[in-house]
Amino acid sequence: MNKRISLLAVASALLAAATAPAAAQSPAWPSKPVKILVGSPPGGPSDITARLFAEQLNKRGGQPVVVENRPGAGNNLAAGVAAKAEADGHTLVLSPDTVLTVNPLVYRNQNFDARNDLLSVSVLTSFTQMLVCNPKVGVKTLGELAAKAKSDRMTYASGGPGVPGHLAAEMFLQASGAKMQHVPYRGPAPATQAVLAGEVDCGFLATPTVIQHVKADKLRALAVSSSTPSPLAPDVPTLAKALNQPELDATFRLVLQAPSGTPPAVVAQIERAAAEIMKDPQVRSRLQASDLVAQGTTSAQAQQVMKTEIARWEPLVKRLDLKAD
Template structure:
C-alpha cells in the first residue's frame, strides 16, 4: 500500500502549478483548443460527474469553437479511464472524475497503471456532493442512530456503488467511528444499488444523494442522514451524520476535472477559468442544486490542498479496515 506523505507532498507541490507542468505562452493558451476535446468519464452514464460534464458540453463547445466528446470508460474504481488520460499526449484529453480516483485509489490498488501524483493535475473541483444514508421503509429505521443500534444487535446489509467508491468509504468511515459491523453488498454504480434497496434485496445503503433523492421524495426510501457537514437544500429535514450520531463526521466528495501532467500550465489555467465561469453562472448553479450538487470552482492549488487532506483521511480508513482491491 502506498503511504500518504510522499503522495501528498508531491501532489501539493506539483499540482499547485508552481512547477513541474510545461509552460506555454498566453498566446498558445488563447489558441487552445485546436481540435476536438475529449473528456473521459470513468463512471457509468448517469453518475453525478457524467451529468455535470454533459451539462457543460454544449456550453464548452460554443465557447471553444471545437467539438467536445464525452467517453464513459468505467471500471476498476475509475482507474481504467484515469490511466488513459494520464497517458494521453494529444493535448486535448481531460478526465472528469470523482476525487476518489486520486484521494482513495492510491491506498487501495498496488498497481494503478498510472501515478496520480505525477501523471495527473487537477484543473478544477467542479462540484461537491454527499452520500445519503437510506433504508427501505420496511426496515423500520427512522434515523442513523436507530440503524447503528440495530446493527450492534444483529446483521444489517448495506449497498454501495462499488468497493472503494465514495459510498463504500463513507459507510466504512461511519462504521469505524461507531465500532459497528454491517455486511457490504457492492454494486456497479449508484443506480443499481439504489434500486435494490428500493426493492428490499438490501436493507440500506449509503449512496450519492443525486441518485436516491427522488426515491426519498416519493417515499420509496427513507433518508436517515447525509455524509457532509451541511444538510441538503433539497432535503433540509434530513440531518447530517455529525448532527445525528458522530460529531465532526465529514465525508464530502468532489467531482473534478483533471488533465495529463504534460498539458501546459497556461492551458490548464485557461480551461479552469472557462469552466469556472460556466459553473458559477446563476443558471448552471441552479441546475447543479436541483441535482443536490454544490458548485465549487476552486483553483488547481486549492484542489491540490483539499486532495491532500482527503487522501490522508481515506488512507487512515483504508488501513484501518485493511482494504485492498488488487
C-alpha cells in the same frame, strides 16, 4: 523622415520577434474536439457535472466537447485512459477525489499512478452521500439502524470499493460501533436498484441518484454525509447531528483532471473556462437542483485540496485495510 520610419520598422520587428515565442508557447485551446471521460454510469454526480460543463463549453463555440462514460474499478478505468492520453488538454477526466485520495491504496493492480500521471486542473463541484434503506428493513432513524446492525447481520451497497459511498459508510460504522457487510456495485445506479429490490438492506449513495425514490417512499433516508443538510432533503439529518459527533463530515469533490505534462498555458485556459462556467448563476442553480455545489477552483487550489484530503482519508483506509483487485 525616412530615418524615423526606418527606426519604427526596426522597433516593430523587434517587438514581433519578442512576442512570437510567447505566442508559440500559448497554443489555442481547444484546437480539436475535446473528450471528457467519466468513470461512472449516467445519472450520477460525475455524469451530471461533466455533461453540464461540456454543454457550456459547447456554447462557447469552437471545437465540439463530448462526454464518454467508462464505468468500473472505482472510476479507475476512465482515469487510467486519461492518464495515458496525449498531454494536450483534449482528453480530460472528471473524477471524484477518491481516485487520488483513496484508490492508490485500495486498488493493488492499477496500470497508472493517479497521483503522478494526472494533473488536477479544477475542482468543479462538491457533493454529498445519502444513507438510505429499504423500508422493509424497518428502521426510521440512524440510531435504530446502528442498534439493529449491532445485533443482526446487515448489508450495505455502494458504487464500488473506495468510492465516496463506501468511505461515508465506513465513517458511520466506525463512529457508531455498528457492523454491516459491504456489497460493492459498478456505480451508484445499480447499487440503488439493489437496495430498491431488497438485495441489500441499505446504501450510502449519491443524493441525486436516490432522492426521487426517497420522495416516492420507496427508500427511507436516514442521514447525509455532509456537515450541512441537503437542500433537496432538508429534513434528513447529517451524520454529525444524528450521532452527536460534530467532527463527522464526508463531503466529496469532483475534480477535472488532465494528463500530467499538459502545457501550463493550456491548463490555464481550461482552468479559466471552469471558473467562468461555475460562476454562472444558471449553472449554479442547475447544479444545486442535483445537490451539487459549484466550485471552479484554480489548479493550485485543487492540488492543495487533494493534499488535504489525502491526509484526511489515508489513516481510515489503512486502519480498515480496504483492498480491491
